[in-house]
Structures are given as C-alpha cells and as structure tokens.
Amino acid sequence: MFGRDIGIDLGTANVLIHVKGRGIVLDEPSVVAIDTNTGKVLAVGEEAFRMVGRTPGNIVALRPMKDGVIADFDITESMLKHFLAKINVKGFLTKPRILICCPTNITSVEQKAIREAAEKSGGKNVFLEEEPKVAAIGAGMDIFQPSGNMVVDIGGGTTDVAVLSMGDIVTASSIKVAGDKFDQDILQYIKKEYKLLIGERTAENIKMEVGTVFPDARHEEIDIRGRDLVSGLPRTITVYSKEIQEALAESVSGIVQASKSVLERTPPELSADIIDRGVILTGGGALLHGIDLLLAEELKVPVLIAEEPMHCVAKGTGIMLENLDRISRRKVKI
Structure with missing residues (x-):
C-alpha cells in the first residue's frame, strides 16, 4: 500500500482532513484532553470536546491551536498523530505528502512550527498554502x-x-x-449584564441558536443556565437576539x-x-x-x-492535491 497525498485544514476550532481519492475523511474539534499528573493524552477530537468545562482537576481539555497557529507544539503533534493514525493513510513503506493551510500573515517561525509538527506526525513532504486562497478554490x-x-x-x-x-x-x-472571539464577547456580555457565569459551549450555543449581527434581522430567544456570581447558585435566564447583536457589534x-x-x-x-x-x-x-x-x-x-x-478549505486542499506536482515544482520548499 503506497502512502497517499493528504490535505489538512488545521483550524483553531476544527481539524478537517482530505485524502486524495477519498474526499473529506475526518472533521473533528481541535481539542486534546490531558492528564496533568502524568502528561498522558486521554482523548482527542470529538471525545475530548465533550469534556470541555466538565473535567475533574487533574484532567484538562486543551486547544493546542490559537489564532490559527500552534500554541502548544507537543500537543499539536500528538493530535495530528492521532488523527493520521485514525484515517490510516500511512503506506507500508512510504509516508504521505501533506498540504497544510495557514493564515496569510503568519511568521516564518510559525510556518516552521506547523511544518515540523506535520513532519513529526508522519508526513514526507509538507507544503504550506495560504488559507483564503485554498478556501476560494474550495x-x-x-x-x-x-x-x-x-x-x-x-x-x-x-x-x-x-x-x-x-x-x-x-x-x-x-x-x-473570528468565532472564538464572538463566543468570548457573548460570555462577557452575559457576565456583565446578568451577573451570570456561563461556559464556552453555552456561549457558542447562544451564537448559533439566536445570534445575529444585522439590526432587526432575527427575533428569537433562548433559555440558558449558568452560575449566579452573587449567590453562587445555578440560575436560568432568557437571552434575546437583539442583545447578542449588541454583544457582537464591536468584533464584527x-x-x-x-x-x-x-x-x-x-x-x-x-x-x-x-x-x-x-x-x-x-x-x-x-x-x-x-x-x-x-x-x-x-x-x-x-x-x-x-x-x-466550513468545508471550503478542506475541499480546496483536495483540488490542490490533484495538482500537487505542479505546486511542488513552482514552490521551492522552505
């Protein structure tokens, strides 16, 4: 079995992997759960995402990517290794060629980190492409x-x-x-206006269910639960679309x-x-x-x-993989 060409959309929120000839084979959250006592990786992707905000003290669910670049090198490497093992693209004697997408303004140090993580995870040749270009193709x-x-x-x-x-x-x-900043804005707004503490997952849920950024475009409401900052007890409140529009106005x-x-x-x-x-x-x-x-x-x-x-970048990597030989001739590896 020969190694295949694969395209990776290494996102802050999700990792999508496109295998040449097979299409998008993996779409999971970029989250890794780790036991802080032993440093052992306990879960990756969907399984780890379910643990966010719900773990005992010795287990932490981390997101190794921040602002589109690697924040924790070792954990990113473990995550990529896990995903590549899961989709089984390694050949018997060969390693796959990997095309990874990155933001337009990342530094050469950040580029090197992404390339090294991919190589250590089992890639042979690693090519980097700018995300908006790949998204446009996709x-x-x-x-x-x-x-x-x-x-x-x-x-x-x-x-x-x-x-x-x-x-x-x-x-x-x-x-x-981007999306993470929107979640933080909602979280801070609820904390300030209602003196209620909510988690990131609840904030994301509000954004998806009732959020809007255009005046009077949506009129919906949602009941959410959190911890009252004054009494320390659980409390339920109702949040409306208009409030979320206010909360997101500055970031948008x-x-x-x-x-x-x-x-x-x-x-x-x-x-x-x-x-x-x-x-x-x-x-x-x-x-x-x-x-x-x-x-x-x-x-x-x-x-x-x-x-x-959400699949544009991964689809774009698929189209670029078809022309990888042309790209590799045009681009000298850094």
Missing part, C-alpha cells in the same frame, strides 16, 4: 484567470480577507477576530474594517470585477446570522455565502 472560484475574486474566510481563530487573481493573492489581511466591525482596507488597496480593474462577481464568505463564521447582509451593506458589493462554508 468555494468553486476560478482564481487562475486574470480577474478579481474576493474571499472572506471567517474561521475559529482568525478572519482572512483576500483578493485573488492569476492564482495568487493580490492584497490580503488577517485579523485575530473589525471584520468589516479589514474587508474595507483590503478593498481600498486593490487595483481598480480588480475592484470592478469584484462588483460583478461579489464577495464569497467561507469558514464557520460565514454561518453567523446576518453577516452577509452586514458586509453587503458596508462594502456596497454583493456578498454570497459559499456552499458548505
């Missing part, structure tokens, strides 16, 4: 023509905004405002500003193309209610959400 854009395409990829740790033409990035911006305006700054730096010919083609939203953050309406109103261009936005 969303079905033809970025190899001499015309402008704009993509806004809102992930868990970073939002990458890029204008692409002729198969490469013309202007780009990457900010550390950061994404709007980043998109505007990329458009301002785009050559006029390509700007004209973007008015025709519109902006494509990818990543899990594209599912945030009203984000497309808000960006369309602020940028004055059509904004469309990609099909299966």
